[in-house]
Amino acid sequence: xxxxxxxxxxxxxxxxxxxxxxxxxxxxxxxxxxxxxxxxxxxxxxxxxxxxxxxxxxxxxxxxxxxxxxxxxxxxxxxxxxxxxxxxxxxxxxxxxxxxxxxxxxxxxxxxxxxxxxxxxxxxxxxxxxxxxxxxxxxxxxxxxxxxxxxxxxxxxxxxxxxxxxxxxxxxxxxxxxxxxxxxxxxxxxxxxxxxxxxxxxxxxxxxxxxxxxxxxxxxxxxxxxxxxxxxxxxxxxxxxxxxxxxxxxxxxxxxxxxxxxxxxxxxxxxxxxxxxxxxxxxxxxxxxxxxxxxxxxxxxxxxxxxxxxxxxxxxxxxxxxxxxxxxxxxxxxxxxxxxxxxxxxxxxxxxxxxxxxxxxxxxxxxxxxxxxxxxxxxxxxxxxxxxxxxxxxxxxxxxxxxxxxxxxxxxxxxxxxxxxxxxxxxxxxxxxxxxxxxxxxxxxxxxxxxxxx
Numbered sequence: 001x002x003x004x005x006x007x008x009x010x011x012x013x014x015x016x017x018x019x020x021x022x023x024x025x026x027x028x029x030x031x032x033x034x035x036x037x038x039x040x041x042x043x044x045x046x047x048x049x050x051x052x053x054x055x056x057x058x059x060x061x062x063x064x065x066x067x068x069x070x071x072x073x074x075x076x077x078x079x080x081x082x083x084x085x086x087x088x089x090x091x092x093x094x095x096x097x098x099x100x101x102x103x104x105x106x107x108x109x110x111x112x113x114x115x116x117x118x119x120x121x122x123x124x125x126x127x128x129x130x131x132x133x134x135x136x137x138x139x140x141x142x143x144x145x146x147x148x149x150x151x152x153x154x155x156x157x158x159x160x161x162x163x164x165x166x167x168x169x170x171x172x173x174x175x176x177x178x179x180x181x182x183x184x185x186x187x188x189x190x191x192x193x194x195x196x197x198x199x200x201x202x203x204x205x206x207x208x209x210x211x212x213x214x215x216x217x218x219x220x221x222x223x224x225x226x227x228x229x230x231x232x233x234x235x236x237x238x239x240x241x242x243x244x245x246x247x248x249x250x251x252x253x254x255x256x257x258x259x260x261x262x263x264x265x266x267x268x269x270x271x272x273x274x275x276x277x278x279x280x281x282x283x284x285x286x287x288x289x290x291x292x293x294x295x296x297x298x299x300x301x302x303x304x305x306x307x308x309x310x311x312x313x314x315x316x317x318x319x320x321x322x323x324x325x326x327x328x329x330x331x332x333x334x335x336x337x338x339x340x341x342x343x344x345x346x347x348x349x350x351x352x353x354x355x356x357x358x359x360x361x362x363x364x365x366x367x368x369x370x371x372x373x374x375x376x377x378x379x380x381x382x383x384x385x386x387x388x389x390x391x392x393x394x395x396x397x398x399x400x401x402x403x404x405x406x407x408x409x410x411x412x413x414x415x416x417x418x419x420x421x422x423x424x425x426x427x428x429x430x431x432x433x434x435x436x437x438x439x440x441x442x443x444x445x446x447x448x449x450x451x452x453x454x
Contacts (some may be wrong), residue, residue: 007094008127012134013088020087024080025144031147046073060237060244061156063197068155079151082121086154091137093165096432097172097413098133129437132296135137136433139288140426143417156198157423163195164205167230171212174224192230196237197225197226200404200424203244206234207400220388226375251412259412279370280346281422286325289426293433294318297380300436310383315374320369381432384439394435 031039041050047069051062059065071079094112106117125133145153170188173180196202209231216223241247257260265273282290294317327342359367378395385391404424408414 005453007171008125008130009099011436013095014139015134016091017140019085020084024084026419028080028150030076030079030150033147034152035072035149038068038152041069054246056245057247058246060199060240060247061197063194064156064160067194068161069154072151074149083151083154083158087158090162090165092160093162094137094430094434095133096169097431098438101157103401117286129440132437133434136289136296136430136437138440139292139430140423141288142374144422147417147419153420155206157420160195160201161423163191164201167192167205170226171224171230173300174223174226180224180226186225189229189233192233196230196233196266199241200235200407200421202237202241203407204400204404204424205230206238207403208396209234211396215389215392218266251268254412254416258416262412265398270409271406272409273414274369274406276346276367276413277408277424278405279367279374280415280418281425282374283320283324283370283404284346286321286328287422287426287429289429289433291325292319293320293429293436294321294377296436297377297384297439300384300439301380303440304386305383313376313379314337314383317373317380320373326333394432397428397432397435401425404428 024328045053047066050069051066055066056064071082145158147153148156169189170180170184173184192205196205209227212227213223213231214228215221281287298311298314298318302311305311305314324342327339341362345363378398381394381398382391385394405422408417408421411417
């Protein structure tokens, strides 16, 4: 991990850590939502009896909720310290993914080094790339973790995200360097058990494992046995989700409370619900990770492509975000019908779901426009990465991240939990933005003495 020798990386991580500490110590108001319930859940029962009750009455997330219950029985300061460490871990791992090359098993690298890299030189990340990386890193709105109480929501979503990245680390090192320490596999397996217990991550991990198995075969790469471990865990937890009586009971109660007509929906309608929820995440308000990613994609396409049509295609997602921002800022123009439509196209989810399986034609037309903007994002990936393998990999990342949100269409709480369930989609945008930043400016090899820690 030669990138750790760059002082600027440590300054960046230190800055992020300070912000995390200030946010946790000065901003958060804890104890709301489900926090109080889990803080007092063992007052009149044992840990084992409570977990059995959850399995039969509410959830298949026994691993995650087991950690949740144990942590919330401790003083609040314990959760704060752990959550700060998890936040810094996410930033540290993203720095590693961002600053490291693709290596032996990858499809090329945007990092320029020379023959003396291992013996005296190292990779230097351009300052502009670091600034863009920091902007992407800070773009996620952590306030979304308050939708069911900060402590409960972070342990159900933020911590599994960190665990997913730890679980992916051995595979990343394998594809980059062709080898990985055994201790990383042990740590990755433990992290995977925690992360994949989350239903959205289970779907993402299953898709990612299948994709890597297929591409390993097509590209003539040796498959790491650890990939089969992750695939087995994904299948096992998917079965647990399907057979858990608590999931069935919760779904029935949520249908009655949130979405009475949901029981009559077929699979196609549920997938459309999931797609609408994805568009709602992108366009109900300005989604900063998506906004920044669209800007970075446009800059990367502008750098790579000289043709006007290619640049126009890449500009469409960015212009859609700028247009939405303008509509939100200039309220005096809201009396126009088309502005009213943009502001209220997703109002069918509040306060109780009124969506009954059909939408007005004007709403459908606007959603089709938003869908076209998303298609332009896909085209932009191919315009940036001319190499077929790398563009397909970028597309796979986008599809897997999107699947985490679209899969929420299989739940009647698709609207009720829309904020917190967007985290994996948002971080998919952040990762894609980071990959695009790497294509915008070549990274050079430099001597150890420059910006290096002795």
